[in-house]
Amino acid sequence: MSDAVVVEQLEKTFPGGVRAVDGVSFAVREGEAFGFLGPNGAGKTTTVSLLTTLLRPTGGRALVDGIDVVADPGTVRRRIGLVFQESTAEDELTGRENLEISAALYGVSRSDAQKRIRDLLERMQLVEAAGRLVKTYSGGMRRRLELAAGILHRPKVLFLDEPTLGLDPQGRAGLWEYVREIRKESGTTIFVTTHYLDEADQLCDRVAIIDHGKIVAAGTPAELKEKIGGDVVTLVPTDGTADLTPVLARVPGVLQVQKQDGGYRLKCLRGESVVPAAVEACFTAHIAVASVALKKPSLDEVFLEFTGRAFREDEGPSATDTALRMNQFRQRKR
Ligand SMILES: Nc1ncnc2c1ncn2[C@@H]1O[C@H](COP(=O)(O)OP(=O)(O)OP(=O)(O)O)[C@@H](O)[C@H]1O
Numbered sequence: 238m239s240d241a242v243v244v245e246q247l248e249k250t251f252p253g254g255v256r257a258v259d260g261v262s263f264a265v266r267e268g269e270a271f272g273f274l275g276p277n278g279a280g281k282t283t284t285v286s287l288l289t290t291l292l293r294p295t296g297g298r299a300l301v302d303g304i305d306v307v308a309d310p311g312t313v314r315r316r317i318g319l320v321f322q323e324s325t326a327e328d329e330l331t332g333r334e335n336l337e338i339s340a341a342l343y344g345v346s347r348s349d350a351q352k353r354i355r356d357l358l359e360r361m362q363l364v365e366a367a368g369r370l371v372k373t374y375s376g377g378m379r380r381r382l383e384l385a386a387g388i389l390h391r392p393k394v395l396f397l398d399e400p401t402l403g404l405d406p407q408g409r410a411g412l413w414e415y416v417r418e419i420r421k422e423s424g425t426t427i428f429v430t431t432h433y434l435d436e437a438d439q440l441c442d443r444v445a446i447i448d449h450g451k452i453v454a455a456g457t458p459a460e461l462k463e464k465i466g467g468d469v470v471t472l473v474p475t476d477g478t479a480d481l482t483p484v485l486a487r488v489p490g491v492l493q494v495q496k497q498d499g500g501y502r503l504k505c506l507r508g509e510s511v512v513p514a515a516v517e518a519c520f521t522a523h524i525a526v527a528s529v530a531l532k533k534p535s536l537d538e539v540f541l542e543f544t545g546r547a548f549r550e551d552e553g554p555s556a557t558d559t560a561l562r563m564n565q566f567r568q569r570k571r
């Protein structure tokens with residue numbers, strides 16, 4: 238399988254000296270869903286803008302579907318789809334008209350366009366709203382329309398920059414469902430930045446964490462969680478009188494035992510193998526176990542570990558980039 242995106246020592250220093258992307262390298266395999274995570278101002282949007290030819294790198298190189306983004310931006314644009322957090326649909330046009338414009342921009346033939354627009358409106362549950370002006374749409378409807386516009390020309394790689402920010406949980410779940418379907422049907426490579434770590438965890442085959450313009454961690458969500466270790470097994474015996482601390486501390490993989498509310502909290506590596514071993518150790522010591530639970534670290538904890546910052550889900554995009562990228566996007570449309 239070849240790579241859909243190859244990034245080598247990519248750099249973007251803005252006039253004024255902010256180095257938003259500072260020597261970033263990674264590859265996204267064809268058909269993969271790749272998550273790009275990072276705190277506000279980390280360089281996510283700048284990276285997406287470089288890969289989608291909205292900005293020019295000041296160093297390094299990037300290939301999308303094998304095409305160099307600097308040498309041949311036109312070809313790159315035809316092969317990618319792009320959905321931004323900010324609404325890019327035209328308010329004063331209907332949903333259908335917006336899709337027709339996208340089709341024309343990407344050179345989709347009229348007959349193909351009509352059929353695809355019909356299919357997409359149906360799929361995105363916008364058939365009834367298709368004839369209404371977009372300014373009357375809810376946030377979720379706009380996002381579905383923009384997703385439709387982003388995939389109308391059947392892109393090889395779909396870039397989504399915080400596509401679900403501001404949507405309610407139902408809207409978010411719905412949007413990811415569409416993205417999953419698109420991926421399944423057409424094998425589209427997905428490059429997504431998101432503030433919702435649980436979504437990255439569910440959707441993405443691999444993730445990279447960027448901070449201050451540099452990648453600080455990359456791997457499958459499971460690998461990253463493994464790296465920070467620290468599974469927690471909670472074990473409660475039926476009879477709390479005997480002290481099980483020495484018994485549990487001897488279980489392989491257990492790093493620390495804490496007594497807690499009649500039970501025990503075991504910090505360990507590979508909790509899934511500690512669970513049966515701990516139960517067996519209790520059994521051998523003639524202690525019955527009432528309950529045992531395993532908690533794996535979440536991507537939130539991984540994020541905290543690698544960036545030293547908690548991930549706040551309610552954070553919006555940087556004020557700087559909202560206006561900027563809207564301009565870039567509009568210019569590109571023209
Ligand atoms: N046009 C610009 N000129 C100067 N600095 C910029 C410009 N655009 C972005 N920056 C700066 O580059 C850095 C990275 O910004 P970027 O928008 O890529 O971050 P981000 O990871 O997308 O953040 P967020 O989560 O807030 O969207 C920030 O310090 C930002 O202020």
Ligand SMILES: [Mg+2]
Pocket residue numbers: 281282283554555558
């Ligand atoms: Mg951003």
